Amino acid sequence: MVNSSNQQRERVSKLLLLYASQPEEVENLGFGSVGVILGLKHTRTGDTLTSTSWDAKTSPSVLSSIVPPPSVISASVVPQSQADVQPTLEALASLSRTDPSLRVTEDVQEGQTLVHGLGALHLEIVEGRLQDEWGVKVKFGKRRVSYRENMGRLVDDEADGILVDHKWSKDMGGKHVEASLSIQVRALTEGDIKTEADRAVVEAWGGNLVQFSEAETGKTRSIPPPEAPSFNHSQYPTNTSPVPHILQGFATTLSSSPHSLLPLSHVHITVKSHSLSSGSPLTVLSAASSSTLLKALHDAGPGHLMEPYVRVKVDVGDEGVGKVVKDLNEHHGEILDLGSGLVTEDDEVGPYPIDDLYIPPKWLTPASASLASKDGTDSSIKRTIWAVAPLSRMLDYSSRLRAVSGGQATFELSNDGFRAVGDVRRLEILKEIGRA
Numbered sequence: 001m002v003n004s005s006n007q008q009r010e011r012v013s014k015l016l017l018l019y020a021s022q023p024e025e026v027e028n029l030g031f032g033s034v035g036v037i038l039g040l041k042h043t044r045t046g047d048t049l050t051s052t053s054w055d056a057k058t059s060p061s062v063l064s065s066i067v068p069p070p071s072v073i074s075a076s077v078v079p080q081s082q083a084d085v086q087p088t089l090e091a092l093a094s095l096s097r098t099d100p101s102l103r104v105t106e107d108v109q110e111g112q113t114l115v116h117g118l119g120a121l122h123l124e125i126v127e128g129r130l131q132d133e134w135g136v137k138v139k140f141g142k143r144r145v146s147y148r149e150n151m152g153r154l155v156d157d158e159a160d161g162i163l164v165d166h167k168w169s170k171d172m173g174g175k176h177v178e179a180s181l182s183i184q185v186r187a188l189t190e191g192d193i194k195t196e197a198d199r200a201v202v203e204a205w206g207g208n209l210v211q212f213s214e215a216e217t218g219k220t221r222s223i224p225p226p227e228a229p230s231f232n233h234s235q236y237p238t239n240t241s242p243v244p245h246i247l248q249g250f251a252t253t254l255s256s257s258p259h260s261l262l263p264l265s266h267v268h269i270t271v272k273s274h275s276l277s278s279g280s281p282l283t284v285l286s287a288a289s290s291s292t293l294l295k296a297l298h299d300a301g302p303g304h305l306m307e308p309y310v311r312v313k314v315d316v317g318d319e320g321v322g323k324v325v326k327d328l329n330e331h332h333g334e335i336l337d338l339g340s341g342l343v344t345e346d347d348e349v350g351p352y353p354i355d356d357l358y359i360p361p362k363w364l365t366p367a368s369a370s371l372a373s374k375d376g377t378d379s380s381i382k383r384t385i386w387a388v389a390p391l392s393r394m395l396d397y398s399s400r401l402r403a404v405s406g407g408q409a410t411f412e413l414s415n416d417g418f419r420a421v422g423d424v425r426r427l428e429i430l431k432e433i434g435r436a
Contacts, residue, residue: 005047005065007233013039044097046229065229068101069415070206071116072308072391075123076141078112084137089113091134095126100229102126116146119310119413120395145392147307147429148207148265148418149257151187152300161186161268164296168288177280179288181246182272185296192268197222204228207265207418210250212243213272220270225251242274242285249289258294259302260435265418266306269293305426306418307390314385314401316409321383323404333389382409388416 001010016023016036029035043049046066079088092104092115103116117123120143127140151161162185169178188209193199202209204224211220224231226244236243254264276285312333316324325335394413401409421429430436 002050002052003043003047004050005229006042008042010040010043010049012037045100066100067200067203067230069118069203071101071103071118072146072415073119073123073143074114074116074146075143076112076114078139078141080137080139087134088130088136088138091130091136095129143395145308147262147305147433149260149262149305150264150266150303150420152297152303160184162296162299164292164299166292166295168291175279177284178277179280179284180275181288181292183292183296184270184272185293185300186268188266188268200224200230204230205254206263208254208267208269210247210269211271213270223247242276242282245282245285246271246274246289249286250293253290253293253297258297260305260430262305262433304420305429307392307421307425307429309388309416309419310391310394310413311416312387312389312394313412314409315382316385316405317382320405320409321385324385324401324409327400327404328387328389331389331393333387336386336388339384339386
């Protein structure tokens with residue numbers, strides 16, 4: 001069996017067909033079957049598996065991949081003892097294969113393992129699965145929001161950005177190697193995302209866009225990072241194509257800004273040309289592209305810091321609206337709308353009518369008093385509050401909302417992207433990450 005997404009061969013030991021909690025070993029899995037494949041080592045969620053006899057030239061062999069959104073929050077993983085370190089790393093590797101939205105990195109400076117997720121609840125689920133499913137003795141450190149830095153302030157108003165021609169050379173093993181790159185770097189705008197393919201590449205790069213210019217046609221093509229499931233390994237093989245090595249160099253530099261050590265976002269990179277001296281290995285292009293992009297970022301100067309925001313929807317009774325709005329304002333939230341709880345563009349139906357419901361008398365249960373007023377009209381219609389707020393201020397919102405509403409309110413959070421912060425907030429963030 002072959003993993004068509006990364007061109008890796010897999011040896012399958014067993015096929016199991018699931019009947020509720022009872023697996024049954026079978027020779028093959030039919031269309032639409034829910035089964036288990038044992039023995040996979042290089043496959044993760046979103047990959048396509050095909051037979052070794054499949055003809056990829058006559059039939060498409062790769063289905064559309066899953067492109068997870070970039071992570072917005074991280075926490076350190078702390079094993080309880082030295083004996084728990086290796087089991088923890090193995091459990092995290094297995095978990096990241098089944099959950100593409102989970103990223104695991106090593107912080108070399110702090111000497112700790114970090115997990116990056118889509119929210120506080122996501123990290124709580126990961127911690128619970130590590131303890132319950134893998135049985136590792138581990139606890140998570142303080143949750144930390146993932147900030148970003150965008151393109152330098154010197155090119156904010158320049159449509160063409162910065163053009164850098166850089167030559168990288170070094171003596172390796174007694175041999176002189178050399179590589180040259182010409183790239184154009186500027187701030188990414190919404191107008192640069194022209195197709196859904198471009199949007200998928202931007203998501204794979206964590207908010208950036210990398211394109212290669214074709215000298216013959218004058219057109220550009222967007223390419224995802226080599227580790228992305230959508231990267232075409234058959235078109236750009238590592239042993240013959242320079243593209244994966246150039247992209248790897250960009251990925252290394254984009255992961256850490258030279259000014260703040262934060263990941264970079266909203267950066268548009270266009271590779272104009274590249275060359276390699278005779279006899280130099282392709283891996284030289286990785287160092288050359290990293291050095292070229294680093295030079296462009298230094299020339300552009302420090303960029304604006306960006307903070308993740310979330311869109312908040314709170315359903316609360318009339319008596320609690322004021323307290324909820326006050327709490328959101330005190331935590332730098334921005335109120336967008338105060339709905340009446342009736343039909344909105346996002347809600348198909350309004351409050352459920354209680355005309356045909358039996359409401360117990362007050363002497364039977366005091367709770368019935370909250371369902372109907374004295375004149376028999378409905379007093380339980382909730383108001384819907386729409387707002388946006390910094391994610392860093394919403395990590396403990398569940399307990400805060402329960403306190404201000406007496407446990408009667410519910411809320412939903414959704415990603416609202418990154419926003420540039422002002423100078424005062426910039427200084428607070430730099431102090432928080434130890435860069436000021």
